Amino acid sequence: MKVVICGAGIAGLTLAWWLRRTGAEVTVVEKAAGPRSDGYMMDFFGSGYDVAERMGILDELRRVAADITELVYADGYGRRVGGLRYASFQEMLGGRVLSVMRGDLETVLRSALRHDVPIRYGIGVETVRDVPSGVDVELTDGTVHRVDLLVGADGIHSTVRRLVFGPEESFLRSLGYHTASFLFEDQELAEEIGRRFVLVGVPDRQAGFYPAGKGGLAASLIHRCPALTLPADSRAQVLDAYRGLGPLIDRMLEHCPEDPYYDYVAQIRMSTWSKGRVTLLGDAAHAVSLMAGQGSSMAMGGAHTLATELLGADVESALERYERRMRPFVLRKQAAGRSTADWTVPREAWRIALRNRLFGLADLPGGRSLMGHTLRRLGASVVPSAG
Numbered sequence: 001m002k003v004v005i006c007g008a009g010i011a012g013l014t015l016a017w018w019l020r021r022t023g024a025e026v027t028v029v030e031k032a033a034g035p036r037s038d039g040y041m042m043d044f045f046g047s048g049y050d051v052a053e054r055m056g057i058l059d060e061l062r063r064v065a066a067d068i069t070e071l072v073y074a075d076g077y078g079r080r081v082g083g084l085r086y087a088s089f090q091e092m093l094g095g096r097v098l099s100v101m102r103g104d105l106e107t108v109l110r111s112a113l114r115h116d117v118p119i120r121y122g123i124g125v126e127t128v129r130d131v132p133s134g135v136d137v138e139l140t141d142g143t144v145h146r147v148d149l150l151v152g153a154d155g156i157h158s159t160v161r162r163l164v165f166g167p168e169e170s171f172l173r174s175l176g177y178h179t180a181s182f183l184f185e186d187q188e189l190a191e192e193i194g195r196r197f198v199l200v201g202v203p204d205r206q207a208g209f210y211p212a213g214k215g216g217l218a219a220s221l222i223h224r225c226p227a228l229t230l231p232a233d234s235r236a237q238v239l240d241a242y243r244g245l246g247p248l249i250d251r252m253l254e255h256c257p258e259d260p261y262y263d264y265v266a267q268i269r270m271s272t273w274s275k276g277r278v279t280l281l282g283d284a285a286h287a288v289s290l291m292a293g294q295g296s297s298m299a300m301g302g303a304h305t306l307a308t309e310l311l312g313a314d315v316e317s318a319l320e321r322y323e324r325r326m327r328p329f330v331l332r333k334q335a336a337g338r339s340t341a342d343w344t345v346p347r348e349a350w351r352i353a354l355r356n357r358l359f360g361l362a363d364l365p366g367g368r369s370l371m372g373h374t375l376r377r378l379g380a381s382v383v384p385s386a387g
């Protein structure tokens with residue numbers, strides 16, 4: 001079977017790894033000029049963790065995992081106003097969780113692929129045409145590939161989705177926030193926060209940062225913004241939105257690069273992810289949003305499910321089964337993302353205070369058991385248990 005995967009992100013690389021094992025002839029095309037290291041830190045559990053275990057890359061991920069001891073809600077001066085110990089979080093998930101930077105996960109997946117699957121950087125998909133024996137995929141370098149399957153794993157702003165299913169506006173549902181993230185270095189700040197993930201929240205805005213390995217730091221920002229266009233100058237927008245949250249955050253903002261990662265906090269909702277021999281995977285199909293978390297985990301779970309269904313089945317019925325298996329997990333996650341948004345970045349000061357206190361309950365045995373139950377239900381794995 002010949003497959004073109006558009007997008008060498010978390011979903012695309014995972015699918016390439018699994019398809020390579022089935023003997024498929026896989027080409028991955030990636031719009032970026034080369035591997036990208038930016039992105040945020042993820043609490044990696046559920047499907048993603050299970051798939052990584054099956055791929056035999058858990059040790060690599062443990063080697064690059066961040067060593068965070070505590071999530072701390074702080075005021076603008078860094079004084080603790082709530083939070084929870086990371087050990088409590090790990091205990092709630094039976095130890096099957098890692099904190100991994102998105103870029104590190106991508107690097108580990110890429111090296112697991114070795115050179116078995118070519119990744120063609122700086123190339124995207126130009127046109128897609130159904131033909132009786134497959135699908136013709138014209139790439140931006142002018143070459144045309146006749147394949148059995150085209151997979152759009154090209155993220156929330158997917159080009160394959162636009163070409164095959166229609167404009168982004170038909171599927172992208174903003175949750176009313178924008179998010180930004182960037183990596184930076186600041187020795188003094190790094191020493192001050194140590195191994196803690198520090199979050200400063202005020203109504204409608206939350207700014208945080210945490211150690212990102214090798215003495216570096218990573219900033220993670222969310223603010224309420226109903227605008228359905230992204231700013232031309234994302235750095236200016238970041239400074240404008242987060243200045244004044246206190247000296248800690250003002251200092252972090254001094255390091256904001258010209259071009260931070262900046263996007264809507266949004267979900268992709270579609271009635272179907274496949275058309276003929278074209279299918280969508282990961283965020284392209286069903287972004288769940290930062291509010292729900294686990295986008296990478298869902299992407300890896302989806303890749304494993306798709307690859308499994310393609311084994312020994314014709315493409316159309318495999319795509320149908322892939323979607324049938326994934327959709328209930330996606331719908332549950334998306335609903336959770338919508339309902340938790342008001343608690344993640346609340347509008348009201350009283351809600352922030354309550355949220356900070358409730359989080360602390362996880363450090364108590366009764367609270368841990370209650371929160372652990374909810375967390376495990378939300379993080380339920382799409383991957384059947386190995387045993």
Ligand SMILES: Cc1cc2nc3c(=O)[nH]c(=O)nc-3n(C[C@H](O)[C@H](O)[C@H](O)COP(=O)(O)OP(=O)(O)OC[C@H]3O[C@@H](n4cnc5c(N)ncnc54)[C@H](O)[C@@H]3O)c2cc1C
Nearest residue numbers: 007009010011031039040124154155159181282283295296
């Ligand atoms: C550099 C980067 C930083 C990110 N940082 C954050 C963050 O801080 N917070 C957050 O919530 N989410 C972030 N995300 C999104 C997050 O990684 C995804 O939600 C999650 O990992 C799901 O993975 P995915 O593979 O479906 O999509 P992604 O990880 O987004 O991967 C999609 C890949 O497709 C490539 N691509 C896009 N368009 C084309 C095209 N036309 N042709 C070829 N390739 C294309 C992209 O460059 C990317 O490599 C980031 C994504 C990227 C690419």
